[in-house]
Amino acid sequence: MKALMYVGTKQMEVQEIPKPDGAFLVRVLGCTVCGTDLKTFLHGHPYFKPPTILGHEFYGQVEKAPAETGYKPGDYVVVAPYGECGHCEKCEAGLPELCDHKDYVETGAFCEYVEVPLSFVERGVIKLNGPDYVYALTEPLACVLTAINQLKITDKDSVLVIGGGPMGTLAAMTLIEKGVKVRVAEINPIRQEKLRSWGIKCDTSDVCYAEDQYDKIIVAVNVGPLVEEAVSKVKAGGKVHVFAGLPSDTKLSIRAYDMHYRFVQLMGCSGYALPAFRHAFEMIRKNPARYEALITHRFPLEKGQEAMETLSRGEAFKIMIEP
Ligand SMILES: [Zn+2]
Numbered sequence: 001m002k003a004l005m006y007v008g009t010k011q012m013e014v015q016e017i018p019k020p021d022g023a024f025l026v027r028v029l030g031c032t033v034c035g036t037d038l039k040t041f042l043h044g045h046p047y048f049k050p051p052t053i054l055g056h057e058f059y060g061q062v063e064k065a066p067a068e069t070g071y072k073p074g075d076y077v078v079v080a081p082y083g084e085c086g087h088c089e090k091c092e093a094g095l096p097e098l099c100d101h102k103d104y105v106e107t108g109a110f111c112e113y114v115e116v117p118l119s120f121v122e123r124g125v126i127k128l129n130g131p132d133y134v135y136a137l138t139e140p141l142a143c144v145l146t147a148i149n150q151l152k153i154t155d156k157d158s159v160l161v162i163g164g165g166p167m168g169t170l171a172a173m174t175l176i177e178k179g180v181k182v183r184v185a186e187i188n189p190i191r192q193e194k195l196r197s198w199g200i201k202c203d204t205s206d207v208c209y210a211e212d213q214y215d216k217i218i219v220a221v222n223v224g225p226l227v228e229e230a231v232s233k234v235k236a237g238g239k240v241h242v243f244a245g246l247p248s249d250t251k252l253s254i255r256a257y258d259m260h261y262r263f264v265q266l267m268g269c270s271g272y273a274l275p276a277f278r279h280a281f282e283m284i285r286k287n288p289a290r291y292e293a294l295i296t297h298r299f300p301l302e303k304g305q306e307a308m309e310t311l312s313r314g315e316a317f318k319i320m321i322e323p
């Protein structure tokens with residue numbers, strides 16, 4: 001099969017590799033590029049050493065499945081790239097995102113076929129009615145919902161999202177869908193315009209911060225000082241969320257005053273657990289058109305390098321790679 005291999009920093013290459021021969025195989029129809037994929041492509045990543053296949057936000061068509069799974073060849077599916085075990089200490093403590101015994105779809109999905117471990121099919125695969133590529137966004141939306149849930153956002157809150165990149169925008173779209181007042185701070189005028197065209201209020205951060213006060217601030221840009229600024233500017237009793245992954249050695253300088261006298265809470269999360277994945281699927285199903293707009297570019301597997309470069313120039317929101 002053909003696979004788009006990440007072969008080194010800023011290098012992707014289509015290679016012919018053996019097709020997996022597991023019992024449950026999915027032919028990948030499309031896989032969107034995640035911020036983590038882009039970071040890996042640009043700077044390398046401690047978990048994803050080249051040569052390897054990246055990509056985990058995918059949908060596809062069942063190629064092969066044992067009858068007892070309830071799936072048959074030709075079924076359209078979206079697959080969770082991983083899922084919690086449900087019974088370890090972390091899972092029992094209500095922190096399934098931190099499960100120590102996750103099941104994984106072992107390879108990346110920037111390729112033609114992906115094997116899903118049989119033991120994971122029932123929990124991790126969702127059947128689709130047709131070849132709707134918007135469902136590739138189920139995984140990133142699940143991550144967004146996890147953050148929204150952690151912040152306990154209600155429709156009485158006024159929320160600021162710092163950064164109108166793909167994840168910040170997805171968060172804003174989802175909050176609007178839930179009837180929450182939200183604004184996005186974004187400096188790139190091309191992105192600003194796009195967000196406004198989707199009905200999202202968007203300005204540069206000086207305008208946003210000067211005009212309003214916010215109960216919750218989601219920092220969706222990986223810049224430490226933006227987190228620090230949010231902690232000092234969020235309303236008393238408010239919450240700030242470190243949603244973008246900062247380099248692991250980043251140190252933040254926060255005033256203890258904000259925590260002690262202003263009751264500000266600083267929190268963060270990454271990834272999702274399976275209930276959020278199913279919730280994300282339901283949200284997309286209710287309004288696929290809203291989410292579909294976010295996939296602004298589609299590239300064939302052969303143009304994977306170009307796809308990564310386009311995303312790194314900030315010209316796209318979600319890019320889909322189609323084998
Ligand atoms: Zn992702």
Ligand SMILES: [Zn+2]
Nearest residue numbers: 085088091099
């Ligand atoms: Zn667990």
